[in-house]
Amino acid sequence: MSAEPKHYDVVVKPIITEKATMASEHGAVVFEVAKSATKTTIKEAVENLFGVKVKAVNTVVTKGKTKRFRGKPGTRRDVKKAYVTLEDGNTIDVTTGL
Template identity: 60%
Template sequence: MSTNDPRHYDVILSPVITEKSTNASEYNKVVFKVRLDATKPQIKDAVEKLFDVKVKGVNTIVRKGKVKAFRGIVGNQSDTKRAIVTLEEGHRIDVTTGL
């Protein structure tokens, strides 16, 4: 495995484990929560280096934060950015094991 740059750990924050992302894994896609200022080339490089896989493409989504009320106190959730990473055939990432 190649040497890891510590900055790769800053780009990818966590895997997203939802019903929708689990269904996407059947099509060689993995969903990660990433930094808001992360670019597609940075995400691709980080995933390839950290997980030792070949990335076919990266799509990103910015989910706008919601306004929520809890016990009468109104607050805002932060915006989050997610990356849907498509892997080349034959490559897999098991997000349940972690890094």
């Protein structure tokens, strides 16, 4: 059994927000990815899952906010996002399932 993550373990879910929609106008799609995922593993996973050509991958880690839960301080989880820029002529419809 290999320790290398599978494609479904790398790409967790698509992110559909106003900022992600603006990025999609320029040929980019935003995914939530595993924190341990690298740019090359993200590129391979997206190319194999969706059958598209990836031009570039940019990642960002959003630190979890400190909020109050039931009167006690807590912290939301950290989230790693990948902005995947596709080659010209390739598209991904994130509104449908895999």
